[in-house]
Amino acid sequence: MPTEIHERFIDKVEDDIRSQLKTIQNGSGKKAEFAQKVHPARSTYIRLGASTLSKSKYEPDALFRHKEAQYPGVIVEVAYSQKKWCLGRLAENYILDSDASIRAVVCVHIKYGNKESRKATLLVWRPKLLTTNNGLELQAIEGVADVAFRNKEGKPVDQPGLRLRLSEFAYKGLT
Template sequence: MQPSLRVTPPQSFRSSPPPTPPPTVKKASDATARIIAKIKARRSGLSSSNEPWVSYPLSEDQYTELTQQVQSDASLRGYVNQDLRHDFIPSVGRLVFRMPTYLHEWVISSVVEEVSRQLRVIGAGDSAAAAFARAVVARGSPTLDFTETGFGRHDPDAQFRHLDAQYPGVVMEVSYSQKQKYTPYIAEDCILGSDGDIRRVVVMDIGYPNSKKATMSSWKPSVVLNEAGELELIAEQTIVDMIFRDEEGNPNPNEEAGLTLQLRDFATETLSGPDLTESIRIPASKLYSYLTEAEKNMAKLKQKQGAVRETRPWVRKRRRLETPPEELDDNREAKFRKIEEKAISQAEKDDSSYKTTPDEEWSLE
């Protein structure tokens, strides 16, 4: 997000005595103010939504305005830039807040761990492929920002990047029902925004409504001729909803089904060549086991059946003492809290008259 410009009015517009200097950025529009209030609610733990994927309609101009407002507010800037996982999908005009669940994190971490393990196996040798594999690392969910070229901003669930590459070669997402219709646009943004340097986007859909069904899809960059005879870069879907668990909860019996990644997929063509013929494969049966294990473990934790220590030899628990820089002025903190709650309350009132399409109703907190 870019810092805003400071604007000073001409001298001829000033009266005597001089007014208070103007704010760094102009007043937020209603749409932007509503979203800022939602962000403040999340930061304060006052959000009424615990959905893993919550989206709001927002145009590119409004997103630019939101960015300027956030960057001008020191109290929001750090939270939004570092803690709030979010996406802006310009092709459909949506701003998305992400809040991954335990199930989501378990599944994606299992897949990342297995891919990393197979990369280590390939990297154990002394060939060019081994050297390449050793340079590929899992990098969590660093932001992919393509806003300057019109392809949005994304915080993917996982990514693998070669140490010498600008962009990850492989991006992974775990999707729920709310997210499913947007994942093709995210895949397209990642591939087109990186000029094809992101070579695979893999999406696992594990949240079909009223069903145990789970599927996997995949996209890759492809150059095609358009009707005018010009070459165009597109995001080609190579796997379409491959089932790894059916609606009744059974695994896919097809031994050929699964996720296969070529070693050369993990970096831009500048770093990888056709001689990298090794591949990484996770069969559908293993994807099935990752999901079922995650569900069983999540149920155990929810029912508080996990092991805990049996004895507590202490009399009481003591928190650390606050150091002077961390001490808060009670009056200032109370005042800040009151202002923030007022903004949230106003935003909720605004939302009551904020018209949405049926498709958008589920996405508003």
């Protein structure tokens, strides 16, 4: 069962993303029209892969999906009791199992059970096609690596914060 801290962080991250989307939605033009079709959801099961029998079933903490997209473009995971090293594998699964339809996996890592530290960090993975000896290979690349946004006293750290492109809220064909 999720803790209160876990739920508060999910709410805050989702609310911040939603408020940025609302600013764009209230504008005019193609960007506003696109943003008006992006909706948040929380604790929703998603099944990734070509088949409905796929074993790739996930329940992200929050997601943002364009209404015309099969998969969400942005996934949010808050790791409170999970180990930080598990986040990379989870992000890779989301991105690879969706064949890069998931454009950004945002992870917030909160120190668990450590009374001396209230530090929180941000990690973001994105899909990238890399050229290897065997041709093109889809990989999940950690673009934001463990950047602190809250120090060990729990105070905000002066840094730019989470940056998502509007195009990351749906697969490339829709953007």
